[in-house]
Amino acid sequence: RGAIDRADVLSNGTLAIADFKSGRRRPLVALENDLQLPIYALAAEEIFDVQPEQIQASFCYLGDGNDWTLPWSQTHAVATRARLEQTLDAITTSDFPMTDNTSACQRCDFRHVCQR
Secondary structure (H helix, E strand, O other), X not given: OOOOOEEEEOOOOOEEEEEEEOOOOOOHHHHHHOOHHHHHXXXXXXXXXXXXXXXXXXXXXXXXXXXXXXXXXXHHHHHHHHHHHHHHHHHHOOOOOXXXXXXXXXXXXXXXXXXX
């Protein structure tokens, strides 16, 4: 269950979406792979009836003030929809391959049932 923390219409007509984070900014690769802002951007397209290019979605890090804005366009929206479809297909078929990144195992909710 997610909720957009803040949505504002800027003077140029851009819909600015902000998700506030209490900690420090994560590494760029983690931000680029996170689906939270892309899902918010897709939802904003539907809810506010705007084009992808009219959306600016950002993580606002209160811990260090180092914000990050999601690159967003029609191309990003199409790619995100495809990624979500793949993810939903994997969920419905119970296809959950183990990651090669064992450092992620420390935060995994399924480590108690994993064969690692």
